[in-house]
Amino acid sequence: MKVAIFASGTGSNFEVLADDDALKKAGMEIMNLVCDQPGAPVIEKARQRNVPVTVIRLSDYDDRQHYEAAIVALLAPLQLDYILLAGYMRVITPVLLHAYPQRIINIHPSLLPAFSGLRSIERAYAAQVAETGVTIHYIDEGVDSGPMIVQAKVPLLPGDSLAALEQRVHDTEHAIYPQVVAELIKNQNRRSNSINEKSVGQC
Ligand code: GRF
16 A cells, blocks of 8 residues: 655654554555655654655745645655645645545544644643543545544543643554554455456456
């Protein structure tokens, strides 16, 4: 299964996916890292792992549509199965959505629809919720909306600092994103096996 990962920052989710041997064995190939922030730490993480990097800045294009059209053109030869967003700080427009329908997945550090948008963990902490969590979902044209794939709850424990909660949420992200990708691979293999069986049956 060929994927590109889109990220803008630290890249801890990129790292976890890229370093997951079980995913590699199952057939995940990270064909490209797309990053909109020159100098983001995730770029170095990709280079260290020999993942090709595309750094592309919105400010070099007239608008978001032209920017995404350029990304679509760059990625087309890679024949991607999925785009995995991992801390990519831009809203996706219909240009990319139409090129990869039901094929763009995002991870968000809250139990959506609660705390969508920015600084989700900080806002959940400030609200002293009993629990927050992580959501992995397909992308649509909204901000942090789109059909849900999985949610995992993370408790806010008595005496927790913000840093402790952040760490627990990120640890949860790192546990569940690879699991979701493993499921995608399984489903894709099932689909292609059933297509092969059908075509054998038609011989
Ligand atoms: C994660 O919390 C993810 O849920 C959110 O952005 C953050 C990216 O972290 N969308 P990292 O760059 O993967 O460390």
